[in-house]
Every structure is written in C-alpha cells, then in structure tokens.
Amino acid sequence: GAVVSQHPSWVICKSGTSVKIECRSLDFQATTMFWYRQFPKQSLMLMATSNEGSKATYEQGVEKDKFLINHASLTLSTLTVTSAHPEDSSFYICSATELSEDFNQPQHFGDGTRLSIL
Amino acid sequence: QQQVKQSPQSLIVQKGGISIINCAYENTAFDYFPWYQQFPGKGPALLIAIRPDVSEKKEGRFTISFNKSAKQFSLHIMDSQPGDSATYFCAAQLTGFQKLVFGTGTRLLVSP
Numbered sequence: 001g002a003v004v005s006q007h008p009s010w011v012i013c014k015s016g017t018s019v020k021i022e023c024r025s026l027d028f029q030a031t032t033m034f035w036y037r038q039f040p041k042q043s044l045m046l047m048a049t050s051n052e053g054s055k056a057t058y059e060q061g062v063e064k065d066k067f068l069i070n071h072a073s074l075t076l077s078t079l080t081v082t083s084a085h086p087e088d089s090s091f092y093i094c095s096a097t098e099l100s101e102d103f104n105q106p107q108h109f110g111d112g113t114r115l116s117i118l
Numbered sequence: 119q120q121q122v123k124q125s126p127q128s129l130i131v132q133k134g135g136i137s138i139i140n141c142a143y144e145n146t147a148f149d150y151f152p153w154y155q156q157f158p159g160k161g162p163a164l165l166i167a168i169r170p171d172v173s174e175k176k177e178g179r180f181t182i183s184f185n186k187s188a189k190q191f192s193l194h195i196m197d198s199q200p201g202d203s204a205t206y207f208c209a210a211q212l213t214g215f216q217k218l219v220f221g222t223g224t225r226l227l228v229s230p
Binding site: 041043105112 | 152159160164216221223
C-alpha cells in the first residue's frame with residue numbers, strides 16, 4: 001500500500017518552455033503533498049508543502065512564480081516549472097502523507113522526475 | 119538548530135558485515151525519526167522509523183538505536199548484502215509539523 005506515482009519520470013525540453021509534473025497517491029488520500037529537489041549526490045531539499053484545496057507553502061528562497069503548485073484533489077498535486085532554464089535541471093521528487101488522526105504519518109515518495117533543460 | 123547531521127558520508131562494508139550510520143540532532147522538538155533508502159534514479163523509500171519514547175526498534179535486518187539524552191540515533195544493517203548498496207538518509211520531524219528535515223545522506227557499498 002501507500003504508493004505514490006510520479007509522471008513523467010524523465011523529460012527533456014528547450015529553454016523557455018514550461019513543464020508540468022504530476023504526483024498521484026494511488027491507494028490513499030493525501031491531504032498533504034511535498035515537493036523536493038535533489039541535485040546529484042546531495043540530500044533532498046524541500047521546495048514546498050502542498051495542501052489540498054489551499055495555496056502551497058514555499059520554502060525560503062523558492063520562487064513561487066517559477067514553481068507553480070496545484071493540489072486540486074486528495075490524490076493529485078502538480079508542479080509546473082515555468083519558463084524553464086538550464087539551471088532548473090534537476091531531479092524533482094514528490095511525497096505524500098496519508099489522511100490520518102496521527103500527525104506523524106510517514107511520507108511516501110514517488111520515483112522522481114529527471115528534468116533536463118537544453 | 120534545524121539540522122540533522124549524518125555520518126559517515128560513505129561506507130564500504132563486506133557482505134555479511136554490519137553497516138552502521140549515525141545521525142545527530144539539536145532540536146528537542148523533533149519527535150519522529152525515519153530512515154529512508156534511495157537507489158539511483160529512484161525516490162526514497164521508507165525503511166524504518168522510531169519515536170523518542172523508544173530506545174530501539176528492529177525490523178528484519180534493520181535496527182534503529184535511539185539515544186534521547188545524547189540526541190543521537192543510528193541505523194544498523196545486520197548481515198549486509200550487495201542489494202543493500204544504496205544511499206541512506208536519516209530524517210527528523212518536528213512536533214506539530216509534517217515537514218521532514220533530512221540528513222546529508224550516506225552512500226553504502228556492500229562488497230560481495
């Protein structure tokens with residue numbers, strides 16, 4: 001159980017285009033989803049926290065106009081990288097926590113999206 | 119104070135040996151400590167987690183030891199196998215928040 005699916009797994013696009021990444025919880029309802037960025041051989045850096053039906057909360061230094069997050073349902077959150085440039089190339093990973101009375105629910109991660117901007 | 123320090127950065131263990139990865143934290147408000155395993159090109163997968171009211175938790179070959187007074191916790195992988203070769207991240211979660219603070223990661227290589 002607790003499967004998080006991320007799509008696409010790999011995308012290459014030209015500089016200046018926008019790219020949308022989807023994150024779905026397949027077998028559970030997720031009130032909260034998280035978006036991370038990971039550079040090679042580094043740890044995960046939290047970009048934003050996404051709550052269903054409300055605006056995302058961005059971490060300090062993350063441009064909210066650059067990284068648009070939408071959490072329209074309890075099973076789907078999307079991250080759109082707008083006007084992408086080569087420096088946006090990275091591994092983007094989402095995670096989700098189950099709806100529960102227990103606040104310390106584990107985060108379940110998707111398999112990430114490798115984004116390459118040419 | 120929000121950091122979680124992880125060591126070693128990399129580790130080589132022979133097959134059948136014990137792999138030990140250590141983490142330390144400063145903020146006593148952390149109350150949930152998971153360990154994640156990540157293979158190249160994949161997302162992290164939850165291995166095992168512990169809360170501060172327990173000093174040890176074991177699941178199969180994986181054991182977390184937790185020292186609340188020292189603000190340290192560690193992952194022990196018994197009978198390490200080549201398939202355990204991956205990057206391991208410790209993490210900590212603050213009371214009342216769902217955000218995780220991740221350690222810097224440990225690249226484990228188990229030699230055949």
